Each structure stands twice: as structure tokens, then as C-alpha cells.
Amino acid sequence: MAQYITSTQNSLIKQLVQLKEKSRSRRNSGQFLIEGQREIELALKGNYVLESILFLDKIISGDSINKQIKAIENQPELISISQEVYQKLAYRKTTEGVLAVAKSKPLSLNKLHLKTKTPLILVAEAPEKPGNIGALLRTADAANVDAVIIANPKTDMYNPNIIRSSVGCVFTNQIATGSTEDIINFLKENNINIYCAALQASVDYHTQDYTRAIAIVVGTEATGLSDEWLNNSTQNIIIPMQGDIDSMNVSVAAGILIFEAKRQRQFN
Incomplete structure (x- = not known):
């Protein structure tokens, strides 16, 4: 069963807000946020490693996400989040209810x-x-x-x-x-x-x-x-x-x- 986070004061959510807003946080952690189903699918096609997937259950179900990621060798952690948390992390006006935390690649x-x-x-x-x-x-x-x-x-x-x-x-x-x-x-x-x-x-x-x-x-x-x-x-x-x-x-x-x-x- 997916973990459920309801508070924007949760330590993980605070870290993800920093990934969203700060280039330094992305660089230091080697992580970044992806929003949207198509973007997540393209990241997987590009062989990016997803560490976790956060979703708003009223928009997209955990079962739907499981179908999308079932073929992934390293399964990401699934985290269900509240509307308040989702709005804190999302950066698009139109929403699909899903975000992922991915590992960045060296671009040298x-x-x-x-x-x-x-x-x-x-x-x-x-x-x-x-x-x-x-x-x-x-x-x-x-x-x-x-x-x-x-x-x-x-x-x-x-x-x-x-x-x-x-x-x-x-x-x-x-x-x-x-x-x-x-x-x-x-x-x-x-x-x-x-x-x-x-x-x-x-x-x-x-x-x-x-x-x-x-x-x-x-x-x-x-x-x-x-x-x-x-x-x-x-x-x-x-x-x-x-x-x-x-x-x-x-x-x-x-x-x-x-x-x-x-x-x-x-x-x-």
C-alpha cells in the first residue's frame, strides 16, 4: 500500500519543494521533479531512474500508475498525497495528478x-x-x-x-x-x-x-x-x-x- 502524505510541512515534501524551486537543490541532490503522465513516460523511455511517484488519488489511481510502471526493473516508491500537497508541488495550471522524483543524468x-x-x-x-x-x-x-x-x-x-x-x-x-x-x-x-x-x-x-x-x-x-x-x-x-x-x-x-x-x- 502506498504511503499517504497530507501535510505540506512533511520533511519529504519540503525537500521536493526545494527541488522544484532551486537549481542548487537539484544539482546537490542529483534529483529533479517531473510532472505529467506523458513526461514521465518519456523519462522512462529515456532510461531515467524514477525514485518515487506521487499521485493525487482523486485524479489518478495507484492501480493506473502500477500499470504504467509494471515493466520497470527498479520499482519507484508510490506515495499518495493530499490536494494541498499536490498544489504545493505542481507547477502547471492544468493538472494530471501525478509527479515523479527522478535521478538526473550527467550531461558532460x-x-x-x-x-x-x-x-x-x-x-x-x-x-x-x-x-x-x-x-x-x-x-x-x-x-x-x-x-x-x-x-x-x-x-x-x-x-x-x-x-x-x-x-x-x-x-x-x-x-x-x-x-x-x-x-x-x-x-x-x-x-x-x-x-x-x-x-x-x-x-x-x-x-x-x-x-x-x-x-x-x-x-x-x-x-x-x-x-x-x-x-x-x-x-x-x-x-x-x-x-x-x-x-x-x-x-x-x-x-x-x-x-x-x-x-x-x-x-x-
């Missing part, structure tokens, strides 16, 4: 496994908004890119808003983080061509050959890419604009560039 560059000699990689330098990161991850998942690398991250990848905005694609992509310097070295060591989305010294994006091993690199809308990227670029590329502005949302730009690469590769 040396953990990346490139399965092909011509990988397609998306690199984003210092994205600040979790919503943009989530959208980038959704685009990467849709295109089935080989890896997503975040340079000089401003937040941890297990931020609840990234999980929410990515609709769980943070679990379906192969992700790494690192400094710009380390990522450039990694790409060069693996003979991966670097295509930087930039205004300076650029050619139209559709003129380039993306069938080779490539990394498409995007920066923030406010500042673009650092000189370090531009100085190490195989070629700077630009999406021609026909309106009055010279940039677009980073996730939209990334989508255009990635799917041009996929088109050239015949969507393989």
Missing part, C-alpha cells in the same frame, strides 16, 4: 555517443529563457538530431519550466552542456563542421552542404553568438529576411536550419 560532453560519422548536432549558446530551450528541444526531437549541446548554460536542464516547455523532449534528446571553448574543441576533435547563424560574413543558409558531419550553432536574439564561435566557424550562415527586422526567434531560426539539413539528407 564525454557522455555523448555519436552513432554516425555524419552527425547533425544543434548547439545553442547561452539561451536564457526556459521556453526557448524547451522549443529548441522540441524541434531537435522532431528532426531526430544526433545531439543537442548547450554552451554556457544559464540554468540547469532539469528546470521544471524546461521540462514543461519541452513537453518532455528534454528526455528524448541526447543532451550535453559545456563551455563554448570545450564544445568547439569537442566538435573539432570529431571533425564536425561548424555552421554559425550570424549576421557577419554570412552566406544564405540554403547554399551550403549539410550532408557532412555538422553542428548548427545559434545564439540569443539579443546578442547573437560570441566572437569565439564566429572565429571558429566553418561558415557563417544567414536566413534572408524580407521584413524590417534582422532576426527571428531562436527556436524558429533553428528549426529552419535543421530542417534544411534534414531535407538535404532526405530526412534520414
Whole structure:
């Protein structure tokens, strides 16, 4: 029978609130919160270990959860919680009544496994908004890119808003983080061509050959890419604009560039 917690003052619940709100807590504990059935399913598909599952019985039953997790080798603890506790832990307005505590994975560059000699990689330098990161991850998942690398991250990848905005694609992509310097070295060591989305010294994006091993690199809308990227670029590329502005949302730009690469590769 599942444990039942009714108080928001419970020591475990207090710890989980810290996981929800504090990047430091997630980093120090190696744990994070997942909310929603689909997100939990995608985390399991991505081989994340669930330590416990908390559920609001009036929305979803313990039996339903047991069916979802019956094939898991390491069974998570099931914890039934009150409405008050659930509202304290949930971060979405629409609710499915279930959360999980999961173990984070190391996201270092040396953990990346490139399965092909011509990988397609998306690199984003210092994205600040979790919503943009989530959208980038959704685009990467849709295109089935080989890896997503975040340079000089401003937040941890297990931020609840990234999980929410990515609709769980943070679990379906192969992700790494690192400094710009380390990522450039990694790409060069693996003979991966670097295509930087930039205004300076650029050619139209559709003129380039993306069938080779490539990394498409995007920066923030406010500042673009650092000189370090531009100085190490195989070629700077630009999406021609026909309106009055010279940039677009980073996730939209990334989508255009990635799917041009996929088109050239015949969507393989």
C-alpha cells in the first residue's frame, strides 16, 4: 500500500519543494521533479531512474500508475498525497495528478555517443529563457538530431519550466552542456563542421552542404553568438529576411536550419 502524505510541512515534501524551486537543490541532490503522465513516460523511455511517484488519488489511481510502471526493473516508491500537497508541488495550471522524483543524468560532453560519422548536432549558446530551450528541444526531437549541446548554460536542464516547455523532449534528446571553448574543441576533435547563424560574413543558409558531419550553432536574439564561435566557424550562415527586422526567434531560426539539413539528407 502506498504511503499517504497530507501535510505540506512533511520533511519529504519540503525537500521536493526545494527541488522544484532551486537549481542548487537539484544539482546537490542529483534529483529533479517531473510532472505529467506523458513526461514521465518519456523519462522512462529515456532510461531515467524514477525514485518515487506521487499521485493525487482523486485524479489518478495507484492501480493506473502500477500499470504504467509494471515493466520497470527498479520499482519507484508510490506515495499518495493530499490536494494541498499536490498544489504545493505542481507547477502547471492544468493538472494530471501525478509527479515523479527522478535521478538526473550527467550531461558532460564525454557522455555523448555519436552513432554516425555524419552527425547533425544543434548547439545553442547561452539561451536564457526556459521556453526557448524547451522549443529548441522540441524541434531537435522532431528532426531526430544526433545531439543537442548547450554552451554556457544559464540554468540547469532539469528546470521544471524546461521540462514543461519541452513537453518532455528534454528526455528524448541526447543532451550535453559545456563551455563554448570545450564544445568547439569537442566538435573539432570529431571533425564536425561548424555552421554559425550570424549576421557577419554570412552566406544564405540554403547554399551550403549539410550532408557532412555538422553542428548548427545559434545564439540569443539579443546578442547573437560570441566572437569565439564566429572565429571558429566553418561558415557563417544567414536566413534572408524580407521584413524590417534582422532576426527571428531562436527556436524558429533553428528549426529552419535543421530542417534544411534534414531535407538535404532526405530526412534520414
